[in-house]
Amino acid sequence: MASNASSTPTPNGTLNSAIPEGPLPGKWTQYKAKAKLINPANKRKYSVIVVGSGLAGGAAAATLSELGYQVKCFCYQDSPRRAHSIAAQGGINGAKNYQNDGDSVWRLFYDTIKGGDFRAREANVHRLAEISLQIIDQCVAQGVPFAREYGGALANRSFGGAQVSRTFYARGQTGQQLLIGCYQALEKEIAKGGVKMHTRTEMLDLVVVDGHAKGIVVRDLTTGEITSHAADAVILATGGYGNVFFLSTNAMGCNVTAALRANKRGAYMANPCFTQIHPTCIPVSGDYQSKLTLMSESLRNDGRIWVPKSKEDAAKIRSGTMMAKDIPEEGRDFFLERKYPSFGNLAPRDISSRSAKEVCDEGRGVAKTGLGVFLDFSDAINRLGKEAIKARYGNLFQMYEKIAGEDPYETPMKIYPAVHYTMGGLWVDYNLMSNIAGLHVLGEANFSDHGANRLGASALMQGLADGYFVIPTTLPNYLASQKPGTVTTSAPEFKQIEAEVKERIDQLMNVKGTKTVDSFHRELGMLVWDKCGMARSEAGLKEALAKIPQIREDFWKNVRIPGSPDGTNMELEKAWRVADFIDFAEIMCHDALAREESCGGHFREEYQFTAEDEAVKSGYTNPGEAMRRDDEFAYVSAWEFKGPGVPPVLHKEPLVYEAVELSVRSYK
Amino acid sequence: MNLTLKVWRQSGPNATGRIETYEAKEIPSEASFLEMLDIVNTGIIKEGGDPIHFDHDCREGICGSCSLAINGVPHSKESGITTCQVHMRKFREGETIWIEPFRARAFPVIKDLMVDRSAFDRIIAAGGYIDVRTGSAPEANSIPIGKEDADEAFDAATCIGCGACVAACKNASAMLFVGAKAAHLNILPQGHPEKDKRVLALVRQMDAEGFGNCTNHYECEAVCPKEISADVISKLNRDYAAAIVREAVAE
Numbered sequence: 001m002a003s004n005a006s007s008t009p010t011p012n013g014t015l016n017s018a019i020p021e022g023p024l025p026g027k028w029t030q031y032k033a034k035a036k037l038i039n040p041a042n043k044r045k046y047s048v049i050v051v052g053s054g055l056a057g058g059a060a061a062a063t064l065s066e067l068g069y070q071v072k073c074f075c076y077q078d079s080p081r082r083a084h085s086i087a088a089q090g091g092i093n094g095a096k097n098y099q100n101d102g103d104s105v106w107r108l109f110y111d112t113i114k115g116g117d118f119r120a121r122e123a124n125v126h127r128l129a130e131i132s133l134q135i136i137d138q139c140v141a142q143g144v145p146f147a148r149e150y151g152g153a154l155a156n157r158s159f160g161g162a163q164v165s166r167t168f169y170a171r172g173q174t175g176q177q178l179l180i181g182c183y184q185a186l187e188k189e190i191a192k193g194g195v196k197m198h199t200r201t202e203m204l205d206l207v208v209v210d211g212h213a214k215g216i217v218v219r220d221l222t223t224g225e226i227t228s229h230a231a232d233a234v235i236l237a238t239g240g241y242g243n244v245f246f247l248s249t250n251a252m253g254c255n256v257t258a259a260l261r262a263n264k265r266g267a268y269m270a271n272p273c274f275t276q277i278h279p280t281c282i283p284v285s286g287d288y289q290s291k292l293t294l295m296s297e298s299l300r301n302d303g304r305i306w307v308p309k310s311k312e313d314a315a316k317i318r319s320g321t322m323m324a325k326d327i328p329e330e331g332r333d334f335f336l337e338r339k340y341p342s343f344g345n346l347a348p349r350d351i352s353s354r355s356a357k358e359v360c361d362e363g364r365g366v367a368k369t370g371l372g373v374f375l376d377f378s379d380a381i382n383r384l385g386k387e388a389i390k391a392r393y394g395n396l397f398q399m400y401e402k403i404a405g406e407d408p409y410e411t412p413m414k415i416y417p418a419v420h421y422t423m424g425g426l427w428v429d430y431n432l433m434s435n436i437a438g439l440h441v442l443g444e445a446n447f448s449d450h451g452a453n454r455l456g457a458s459a460l461m462q463g464l465a466d467g468y469f470v471i472p473t474t475l476p477n478y479l480a481s482q483k484p485g486t487v488t489t490s491a492p493e494f495k496q497i498e499a500e501v502k503e504r505i506d507q508l509m510n511v512k513g514t515k516t517v518d519s520f521h522r523e524l525g526m527l528v529w530d531k532c533g534m535a536r537s538e539a540g541l542k543e544a545l546a547k548i549p550q551i552r553e554d555f556w557k558n559v560r561i562p563g564s565p566d567g568t569n570m571e572l573e574k575a576w577r578v579a580d581f582i583d584f585a586e587i588m589c590h591d592a593l594a595r596e597e598s599c600g601g602h603f604r605e606e607y608q609f610t611a612e613d614e615a616v617k618s619g620y621t622n623p624g625e626a627m628r629r630d631d632e633f634a635y636v637s638a639w640e641f642k643g644p645g646v647p648p649v650l651h652k653e654p655l656v657y658e659a660v661e662l663s664v665r666s667y668k
Numbered sequence: 669m670n671l672t673l674k675v676w677r678q679s680g681p682n683a684t685g686r687i688e689t690y691e692a693k694e695i696p697s698e699a700s701f702l703e704m705l706d707i708v709n710t711g712i713i714k715e716g717g718d719p720i721h722f723d724h725d726c727r728e729g730i731c732g733s734c735s736l737a738i739n740g741v742p743h744s745k746e747s748g749i750t751t752c753q754v755h756m757r758k759f760r761e762g763e764t765i766w767i768e769p770f771r772a773r774a775f776p777v778i779k780d781l782m783v784d785r786s787a788f789d790r791i792i793a794a795g796g797y798i799d800v801r802t803g804s805a806p807e808a809n810s811i812p813i814g815k816e817d818a819d820e821a822f823d824a825a826t827c828i829g830c831g832a833c834v835a836a837c838k839n840a841s842a843m844l845f846v847g848a849k850a851a852h853l854n855i856l857p858q859g860h861p862e863k864d865k866r867v868l869a870l871v872r873q874m875d876a877e878g879f880g881n882c883t884n885h886y887e888c889e890a891v892c893p894k895e896i897s898a899d900v901i902s903k904l905n906r907d908y909a910a911a912i913v914r915e916a917v918a919e
């Protein structure tokens with residue numbers, strides 16, 4: 001029962017998750033009661049670097065400045081308001097139980113653990129569920145215009161497979177409204193002088209001095225200048241790495257650079273193979289395509305997902321000789337309703353995505369490329385009327401029509417899964433500190449709360465929990481052990497890393513090859529999508545691991561970056577990021593290969609239920625469902641960088657479940 | 669499809685710019701406008717040139733990064749969308765398209781089609797917030813907000829800070845942007861205590877940044893990708909006038 005049992009000695013030190021003692025529901029309260037404090041007069045002597053201005057970074061920077069710390073915040077966009085959190089559509093969870101439908105902190109905790117396929121840390125997730133209540137209060141006070149009932153109270157909806165209505169939303173733009181609230185708080189602190197904001201500035205490396213993260217090296221994206229910044233602690237809140245797949249629902253600039261650089265400087269990368277493929281995105285239409293667009297999951301509340309039962313009908317639809325409406329009800333396979341009668345179209349993301357892939361692989365896909373299924377609103381329109389559907393999803397329908405050129409009121413949408421979110425990220429302990437002292441990681445950039453699969457509306461919650469409430473409480477634990485301002489940028493480590501960064505830029509500029517950066521990114525993306533996407537196998541992963549070094553070699557021999565590094569150069573920015581994606585892809589495939597089980601978003605073809613298994617015979621689950629192997633794999637994998645071209649080394653943090661019982665996840 | 673592009677090229681903030689002509693060949697009609705530029709850029713890079721620089725990130729109309737004028741209109745003449753949501757199927761085969769940066773004194777060009785819109789951040793920093801310390805918020809449902817007010821505040825809150833309103837205005841006024849922020853926060857009960865202070869600070873910062881005056885042409889409303897109504901400008905004028913009076917009385 002000793003909760004610190006989850007720390008495990010490794011050859012290179014200890015992975016200590018620092019989970020507080022005591023029963024689960026009281027851990028965070030106890031932690032807060034005992035947490036170290038910094039004397040108010042001393043706080044202003046401490047400086048903190050926050051890389052990222054999304055929900056996690058923006059909330060952290062604003063709050064730490066309110067508390068009196070000197071904060072420096074960085075983002076690559078031209079304004080902190082444009083971080084990719086802005087794009088979140090669906091909503092944010094909060095266990096307020098305003099609907100009186102049986103929700104509670106415990107239920108949100110349990111749903112998140114189960115949804116994550118029992119690969120998340122109990123203590124972190126319980127804390128998240130507790131804090132969810134305060135987040136909603138904070139956002140409302142800032143003026144976030146959540147949806148309301150006629151009586152003036154906050155409205156909720158059920159989202160992402162939850163059986164209670166605990167999702168708060170702001171039309172189809174919850175992320176934008178939350179981020180604007182956060183950004184405004186940040187700007188307020190900038191005006192007061194507590195935060196120095198560096199926009200259009202990209203972190204290119206981490207500086208570690210005597211085992212402590214003490215600064216970063218950045219490039220000014222307008223002037224090209226390389227400079228160093230030192231602080232008493234460094235916080236990375238740099239978002240997810242979905243763009244390793246080239247096509248994803250992430251913004252064009254989302255990257256893994258900050259996290260990968262930290263990994264190369266000693267921070268462990270945790271569960272990188274846990275990536276989320278979102279079931280409802282607009283299908284790919286051609287190779288000129290630069291990104292994929294998510295259609296909010298809320299559409300699954302009223303839309304029914306189907307493909308034709310017969311391959312022949314599907315072929316006719318693809319060739320345009322038949323329309324969806326020409327197929328009678330008996331000719332349609334509502335595959336989610338068929339396979340998961342109690343969750344139906346609301347089955348969790350990983351399960352829904354895989355089911356769509358399966359029917360398309362069988363040749364029953366309906367988009368031109370064969371990769372697409374219908375999301376059909378005709379029943380809902382008949383039942384509720386067009387106006388009601390318009391009130392619920394008007395802006396989403398409009399968005400679909402603009403991109404796909406088809407009117408979803410008349411003909412079903414076509415959707416296909418796309419890379420959307422990354423559960424993996426830098427390893428952190430309960431304090432959100434990585435294994436490098438002083439390096440803290442928040443939001444999508446860490447691995448902490450979602451296990452192998454994230455539930456809808458939980459990322460926004462986690463980002464804000466980390467930034468507004470966790471880090472302001474946990475950071476003093478580290479800072480209290482540090483004398484403020486001891487390390488400055490004149491330390492030799494800064495000079496050394498600045499020189500390395502400049503050298504790498506020179507190397508990139510001097511390749512002077514013939515291929516564009518995008519061509520490499522696309523090649524890498526297609527490879528990992530194919531071999532480390534919705535389904536993975538030992539053979540495929542080994543193939544990818546053989547291929548990635550070739551892509552790397554080709555990149556460093558043949559990439560072409562025009563212009564000069566002294567000034568705005570978007571090809572250089574992309575090239576640095578793609579070079580890092582190539583290295584990261586390798587770690588991701590190693591992780592997928594080492595995890596010989598299926599769980600959540602990680603589906604290993606070798607590990608699935610078959611008709612022979614007891615759970616299938618008893619009707620509890622279906623053949624083809626993911627098979628976890630708890631005896632061997634109930635751990636967090638944390639990868640240590642060992643040098644270029646050398647396989648990373650795996651460290652394990654065993655997951656100890658005290659409060660919940662591990663079970664086969666069934667949504668039948 | 670094949671098109672001719674007339675593109676503003678400017679190598680840096682202090683360089684002189686000029687229009688250059690490019691042929692955009694074999695562009696799929698399903699491509700987005702920015703994907704069309706990607707294809708043209710690939711060609712430029714392969715020929716050893718410097719690609720056309722433009723700001724962009726989400727490519728789905730929500731981050732407010734993309735900021736260029738298509739045939740003289742910020743975000744194109746199609747209403748209610750951003751540049752990144754423009755699709756090539758809306759153009760004709762053989763068409764000539766003029767592509768220029770958002771132009772305003774307060775938005776200096778950085779490179780080609782990229783402009784510096786940090787003036788908007790400084791306006792928000794001056795007063796575009798509700799001052800509530802993290803952790804000090806009351807229970808969320810303790811302040812009921814009528815649906816009408818909530819909806820009106822929401823409509824104003826949809827602003828993505830792209831700056832099209834400024835670029836479309838012949839005076840380069842930022843009144844729609846500032847009016848939207850003031851309306852969002854002033855309508856909500858949470859924003860009432862700081863209402864006067866907020867409007868005065870927002871308007872003073874806007875003036876300090878060198879934005880022009882509003883002379884009621886409402887080009888801003890026409891180009892706003894979020895279709896924010898110019899009513900927020902009249903509301904801003906009313907709130908400002910009242911705040912000025914109260915400020916004078918208080919002194």
Ligand SMILES: Cc1cc2nc3c(=O)[nH]c(=O)nc-3n(C[C@H](O)[C@H](O)[C@H](O)COP(=O)(O)OP(=O)(O)OC[C@H]3O[C@@H](n4cnc5c(N)ncnc54)[C@H](O)[C@@H]3O)c2cc1C
Nearest residue numbers: 052053054055056076085090091203239443444457459460
């Ligand atoms: C289309 C879409 C819809 C979504 N919908 C939902 C939803 O409805 N509900 C939900 O809960 N979640 C949703 N998510 C997930 C959620 O939005 C994200 O996980 C979350 O917002 C991430 O926040 P973040 O603060 O960690 O990172 P981000 O918001 O991505 O911010 C990253 C920040 O880091 C900066 N940065 C990155 N790299 C560097 C660098 N090297 N140097 C300097 N700065 C850097 C960026 O400039 C940015 O400021 C959605 C995601 C997408 C893509």
Ligand code: FES
Nearest residue numbers: 725727732734752
């Ligand atoms: S790129 Fe985000 S709005 Fe256009």
